[in-house]
Amino acid sequence: MQTPWIPFIPPSASTLSDKVDALYFYLVGVTIFFTLLIWGVLGFFVIKYRRRNRYEIPRPVAGSLKLETMWSVIPFIIAMTMFAWGAQVFFQLWRPPANAVEVYVVGKQWMWKIQHTTGQREINELHVPVGRKIKLIMTTEDVIHAFFVPAFRIKADVVPGRYTTLWFEATKPGRYHLFCAEYCGMNHSGMIGSVVAMEPTEFDSWLSGNTSQQSPAVAGQQIYVTLGCVSCHGASGEGGRGPALEGLFGKQVFLNNGQTVVADEGYVRESIVNPQAKLVNGFGPIMPTFQGQVSEEQLLQILAFIKSLQGETQPTTARPSGPVPGSSPAPAAAASPGAVNR
């Protein structure tokens, strides 16, 4: 770790880590105060009222409703301050801001596979620019893992069959621990890596140094063609026998059972691996399942492709900063069909 190691707290390197630490210190302060208070009273009584005569029988004492009420209500009120503050921080940790840059994460026994929307792939390393909001969309190919970055005070389980998200904004350049925090089998303690926070300019040159890879949206489009999705959903997602995909992401979808759902990551994923679960109103149960035919990474790429059908203004799939020459012509290509149709 680059930051000097201070005992008692890990490096604090995200916009939220100081908020978690402040809450933590509040808890430490309150609990130490009450622990010492209880110990102090206990110790005082134990010494003051130690047995002096073998046969003494102290006078029995009746309880006191006033005291009981006091020491029920005061701890409850203090606990509620902890609850409220904790819930407030929790909401900030779990509510990703709208303009965050997406990064895809797939856990696998025993490695973290990461892909940027610009195509760069990493294993057990995640490079991020300082000062930009990053949203991780995560899943796993096998068992439950947990993505844990102590320096950012964030952690979330990755769960097979669904997407979970985390977000953060790094504040200090440096190399920070990345741990798998949910026990995942033999090499659990080897499922570790680093999050590398870089100055934005450095990050951009790092991005441009890794040019050979397709963006997930382009890769997703190729899978879309290979799997034959085109025959029903149209070459550019305009629809046909299957529902239109263009402009779908994030919109409300009317189902044939009268319900409506929001077409989020989880819905898109489910519609690919278990198409009969939620049928779009007006369409029959004709789509076969693709369970087992696409890997989690491919699913994320198809998802990126479907997201790219929104048009050019969708911030989550756009480049984090201005285009780096030659780095990847693909996003524009992927985005163009949607744009043309619009």
Added chain:
Amino acid sequence: MEEFTPPVPSKINYINAQYGLKSWLLTKDHKRIALLYLGSITFFFFIGGIYAMLIRLELLTPQGDLLQSTTYNKVFTQHGIIMVFFFLIPSIPATLGNFLVPMMIGAKDLAFPRINLLSWYIYMLGGLITIYALLAGGVDTGWTFYTPFSTTFSNSYVVAAGLGIFINGFSSILTGLNFIVTIHTMRAPGMTWFRLPLFIWSHYATSLVMILGTPVIAITVLLVAFERVAHIGIFDPAVGGDPVLFQHLFWFYSHPAVYIMILPSMGVVSELIANFSRKNIFGYSFVAFSSLAIAVFGFLVWGHHLFVSGQSIYAGMIFSFLSFAVAVPSAIKVFNWTATLYKGSISFDTPMLYALGFIGLFTIGGMTGLFLATLGVDVHVTDTYFIVAHFHYIMVGGAIFGYLGGLHYWWPKISGRMYPDGWGRFSALLIFAGFNLTFFPQFVAGYLGMPRRYHAYPPEFQVFNVLSTAGASILAVGYLIPAIYLVWSMRYGKVAPGNPWNLPGLEWRTQSPPPTENFDYTPVVTWEAYEFAPPEETEVVGRFRDEVPEKV
């Protein structure tokens, strides 16, 4: 009341009333069954302890060098399974509870003596199957058996270990059932609900949790086995299942199970604090009802184990709120115990040292629980050594301190012999020191980010692990000393009088060890709980007649 005549203790008691292995294996005497349990759980405790030492030795260095990672994973899994299911859960209820519930309420036995014996056989069967699983190749899922690792990916003896836990659950259920019926129907004349010792109240609350919670873990383990063998698709998302459903089911039992461990211990501590300060418990009814409140609220907080599991954040908020609510009855107990000491006559016998140690450590365990109930902090510290430290403060600092305190307190009654008090106090202090040295550094390592269940770890965490391992060595010695002197005292200890501490509880108003039927005649209770009196009034209420000819 008739004239007080000094009673003549009988030479016949529950231990020597019958001889031979068969008389033990077919006994229906709750006190003998308690001893069967005592021997068995001690055996399991030392197996679990050996695993603990292997964990601590491995973690002495950052590299994974002593054990292979697969072995290490099995070691911490088996440490958890053995300690939780085969030591902590039965520890106080099945030994001290079995022995004392009938004696404290003035009954001759539990309501269903045969069911009581059956529960021990079920426990042993579950234990033997689990031992088989360990010897055949072990389990590597963690004691939490999280799916889909346990159902699909683990290549170890999950079904066998699950079967052991499944079977063992029934012994818990039977014990709980027995206690509830006994407490309802077999109290001696005059033993009203509010004259019951708080030990009984806490066992009543524990029994409720055992009866209501244990079936859920049984079903859950069964579903894991079905899923593993037949792939029925309950937990596997590829077939429409939900792996997080397992966590809900598992913690629906396993969080209340913490209260199965800690409530009886709180009952013991209530007894010790009152009796060794010779004061009635301050706020008796608050302490009694807080046990019931903990038992009920304990069923509503399981979701606080799932704050980062992909559970809805609103569900997280509700579970956080309820977790803070359950902290209040625990706080009430601590305050009332402390207030009980006020103007008491406090002695420092071994059991009292354990009771004071319990309050000190349970305070830390409870306070750190607040960190985990706080959503924003839990995200960072969950699944780290902070959690490990927290629950060991509750389970060791709480449950085991209560257990050892109670075992020493009632040892003269159980064995008829006194233990060496000097050694007792020494080992109590040693355990206290060793325990804190082992687990306190883990809070710091946890906040720094060291994940739990790591076989190898980054070198910056080593200092905390060295401290922990050093503490664990002291702790091991601390546990061995009582094991040695308690066994020694059974033969060489000073013969214990019926009431060595001059206490008012019914269990002290009969000889030590008690006769098979506990009391020579049914006691009539005319005093309140913890109503201390001069020795001649509390010495014994029973009159003991040698109706069986003395052994030559």
